[in-house]
Amino acid sequence: MIIKYLKKLKKNIKEHLLRLEYRNLSTKEAFEKIYDNKEWNRNSIKINSGPGSHEKLLTEPYIKFVSKFLKKKKLNVLDLGCGDFNIGKEFYKLSSSYLGIDIVESVIKANKIRFYNQKLDFLCLDIINDDLPNADCVIIRQVLQHLDNKSIKKILKKLDKYKFLIITEHIPNGKFKANIDKSINPLIRLEFNSGINIEKDPFNIKYKIKEELILKDSQMGGLHKTVLYTIF
Template identity: 35%
Template sequence: MSQNTAATQAALAQRLMQTIKPLVPVWLRTYYHVRREQQHDARYGTKPPGEVFSDVYHSSLWGEADEPGFFSGTGSHDPRIVEPYAEAVTALLRELPRKPDVVDLGCGDFHIGSRIRPACGRYVACDVVAPLIASNRARYAHLDVDFRCLDIAGDELPAGDVVFLRQVLQHLDNGRIARVLARLHRYQVLVLTEHLPLARDFPPNAKKRLGASTRLARMVPSGVVLTAPPFNLKPVHSRVLCEVREGAGVIQTVAYTLH
């Protein structure tokens, strides 16, 4: 088959899907999407996080950048999402008596981390994908960031004043989330970002496999809420820093004072 023929067939298939989509019931489209997302995660079985998320990047399950390299998804690059987050977190950090030492757990391609770097003292950025960390070291060498490859649910975490977890826990199973949470006591402030359902009465912390999908990809959407069972985080204080509508949910960032 020639490239022209393949391209024509792909275009026709896409046009056909666009024609059919309005005729398919919403519940059926939702079911198909949920099944597809769950099947993606199920194929990883018991593989360790490093292998899982290396494949997520290799397969472009979070999308592709305009230029070669790692891409952590539109949630890390869409200005409509990035700008409110960077402004709110920078404002929070500047309220502190000095520039805090921060630890970024699940730093991804560091597009967002690079935006808030000037408001921080020492900056340690961690991710479980080794080639991604190597790429970040080369790309952001001028920012004086300590990039480390580690498993946030299994390895010892770096010391710091403030810890960032931005749309990371939503990709983990509950067991790993609990192990991460048990390691956060060394930090004074947790800045947590999660993609949550729009409805405020959603059932929190549904069980999920490790993988690219989130708990929104369910017939009854869910999301990670650390203050709800089974995690039951009891912060000294909490406040919502920003919320941005995205798709069928909202990306919410909350600052928790841990002690």
């Protein structure tokens, strides 16, 4: 009992210190720090977007789900928060064009060196504050979960011009209060039994049809929920 309490206390202290460390940083500074400090994978010598982008039990069913959709449509795709492109690399050949966007310049530079195709390009943008390019389909995989609600609202307001939207979020397993606010840092709402649901307050996204994929995370706990929205 004491050992369990001490472990929880240690975890809470670590999370509190991490929040303080990122408290006064801009979004760009925060994500640059996350990659520089390898917050999502300290064992990797390369730029790494974390286990959610590399764990096969989570990535392979997701890739199959999205690929099935893209094969039927041949769309112009916008990947917001493309990260190290470990997953996106499976999609661009199925698209008419594919644009990966990230706020971290070093991530974009690395992707441009590692991946080349006439259908593919990368761009360094702040998806919260910058204008977004035109496309048919937007992919946002485990990005919103790191942002505050104000930033998420600003992003979602820009997405109604896209016909298809594929959102993935790491959420608790079971009942939980959605969309509890947080600051921008490496932590996600799962830490306090919450998660992003863009269909609920304060976001309330409007859509025509949706299709879901739900995967259990055996390492970190919770679920990885992907929703394919047809907006219009």
